[in-house]
Amino acid sequence: MSTQEIRFSGFGGQGIIRCALITGKALALYDDKFATMTQAFGPEARGSACAAQLVVSDERVLYPYITHPGILMALSQEAYDKYYSELPKGGTLIVEQELVKLRSDHPDLRLMRVPATRYAEELGNRLFTNLVALGFFTAVTNVVTADAMKKALPGLVPERFLKINIKAFDKGYEHGIQMMNQKTGGAVS
Amino acid sequence: MKTVTADPKGVDSGPHFMDGDHALAEGALAAGCRFFAGYPITPSTETAERFAERAPEVGAMFIQMEDELASIAALIGGAWGGQKCMTVTCGPGFSLMTENLGLACMTETPMVIANVQRGGPSTGLPTLTAQQDMMQARYGPHGDNMIIALCPDSPQECFDLTVEAFNLSEFYRVPVIILTDETVGHMHEKVVIPPADQIKVVPRNNYNGPKEDCRPYKFDSQGGHPMVRAGDGYNFHITGLTHNEKGYPAMTAEQSKVVVTHLMEKINGNADKIIRLDEDQIDGADVVVVSYGITSRIAVKAIQDARKEGIKVGSLRLITIWPFCEKRIRELAPKVKAFVVPEINYGQMVKEVERCAGGRKVISVNHCGGAVHDPQVILDAIRKAIQ
Structure with missing residues (x-):
């Protein structure tokens, strides 16, 4: 990996910005990468849609914004509708499978669906949706290590919910690994 | 210090x-x-x-x-x-x-x-x-x-x-x-x-000597003079009026010369000690990109692409904006063909570069704000600079 551009998106309250912060911290502090995180601050960030961007590289990131995102995580219909067309052929599209109705089966993309909200509800609260999705993201993208992600959590999730957030992460991670095994026979592309 | x-x-x-x-x-x-x-x-x-x-x-x-x-x-x-x-x-x-x-x-x-x-x-x-x-x-x-x-x-x-x-x-x-x-x-x-x-x-330097020698000001065009802390028992005066070393108004042309010279020269006269620049591949460069802040990162991307095309381009990043590094620009001017100055404004620091460039070509890559430059625009300016 030289440079990877990732967009996390969904609706306000899902913890989208938190997803980018956790991933950025994991990469920059524990995976020895350079990571630059930006988020939309305009009026568009005040409504229902929400997005945060991460540029990850082995070298110092110069241009801080994303121009050619290779990975999109969309946890809402609006986010999916707004951003999926940015992905190039072969790009990775991760969607919340019960919240996003696909407009196509996206034969040109690496489509990965995760029932993050349902898993979070099974753990007791849909607030953990973002961590389930992050676990899934970690398993299917090979951008960041699960170990680094878990190390990044303290300080970014409330201390009393740390354990259950790790549980949510693991749930999504396991689902992702299972899916990878089915799709590729184990190899993570 | x-x-x-x-x-x-x-x-x-x-x-x-x-x-x-x-x-x-x-x-x-x-x-x-x-x-x-x-x-x-x-x-x-x-x-x-x-x-x-x-x-x-x-x-x-x-x-x-x-x-x-x-x-x-x-x-x-x-x-x-x-x-x-x-x-x-x-x-x-x-x-x-x-x-x-x-x-x-x-x-x-x-x-x-x-x-x-x-x-x-x-x-x-x-x-x-x-x-x-x-x-x-x-x-x-x-x-x-x-x-x-x-x-x-x-x-x-x-x-x-x-x-x-x-x-x-x-x-x-x-x-x-x-x-x-x-x-x-x-x-x-x-x-x-x-x-x-x-x-x-640098710790706060408060005056603690005898009362009769207390002076909140010393107009010698240098830094390092102690403050006087209110409440420490010294009588002193602070005013926006032109003042003497005790801080009391002294509104004459003579005193204005003393005060204004000090205010300007304690910074300008020590510019060499204050100014910090980040230079990359300046020696032998035909073009020097002068940039600062976020724009300097965007400029590096353009500079890297220009070097791939064989253009000899150096980078001069201003860490200190004021005082301006006029001495360095004057040194470089005779050795380069042009300066390129990208900035997210309609052309501000480029005026400073022009002032010191001794007639060398100075290309402003301005931007009206709201976003950073597209690196391609800076690359185009670098190409233009060597023509």
Whole structure:
């Protein structure tokens, strides 16, 4: 990996910005990468849609914004509708499978669906949706290590919910690994 | 500059994934700032929030004032009360601060002001980036005065340069302005805060000699003169009027020459000691790109692409904006074909480069704000420069 551009998106309250912060911290502090995180601050960030961007590289990131995102995580219909067309052929599209109705089966993309909200509800609260999705993201993208992600959590999730957030992460991670095994026979592309 | 190691109480040592605004607050606390007065304004508010959150554990004071006029006035009072002081704002707030910024210059009151620039004029683009206040920082207040301004290109430099800003401010007894921008302010990156014993800070220098020798001012065009702390028992006077070394009004042409010369020359005369530049492959370059802040990172991308095309291009990044590095530009001018100056404004620092370029071609790559440059535009200017 030289440079990877990732967009996390969904609706306000899902913890989208938190997803980018956790991933950025994991990469920059524990995976020895350079990571630059930006988020939309305009009026568009005040409504229902929400997005945060991460540029990850082995070298110092110069241009801080994303121009050619290779990975999109969309946890809402609006986010999916707004951003999926940015992905190039072969790009990775991760969607919340019960919240996003696909407009196509996206034969040109690496489509990965995760029932993050349902898993979070099974753990007791849909607030953990973002961590389930992050676990899934970690398993299917090979951008960041699960170990680094878990190390990044303290300080970014409330201390009393740390354990259950790790549980949510693991749930999504396991689902992702299972899916990878089915799709590729184990190899993570 | 006499330095001591930082007070560990204010230093949150270790690696962080932090935005530039928060790094400004951490830099201030590490440098020993214990008084912050401000008024929230996008995109600088996060600095105030961070300082306010950390103030109780560090033993610092945070006041949200009624506006920016009051904020900088509080800093002047805080500084003469013995504290290292900071405020943050952006263009509209900085406009309101300029009157008392002039008072701070005239009264030689140390303080650090961070301007997290957003697009203007007026209220302009509250949430979007710009570098349009470069000249305002230098020429905002009326009358002849001189400040120091620094320009970070990353959250890490927001921390590092805030510490440096306080050190310069304390030594030269001058407001130091950090000219950052929305992009750097809101961008999260790795920030490593060193252990307290590796951070050098210039401590507040308060006069403690006999009462009859107490002078709040010494007009010798140098820094390093002690402040007098209000409440320490000394009788002294602080005024915006032209004054003598005791601080009392002395409104004559002769005294104005003494005071104004000192205010200008304590900075300009020490420019070589103050100015910091980041140079890359300048020797033998046909084109030198002069840039600063977030734009310098975008420029590096363009410079790398230009070098792949075989163009000999160097980079001169201004870490210190004011005083301007005129000596260095004059040295380089005869050796290069052209300067390229990208900046997120309609052409501000490019005027300074032109002034020193001795007739060499100077290409302005301006931008009206709201976004950073497309690196391609800078690359095109570099290509044009060698034609």
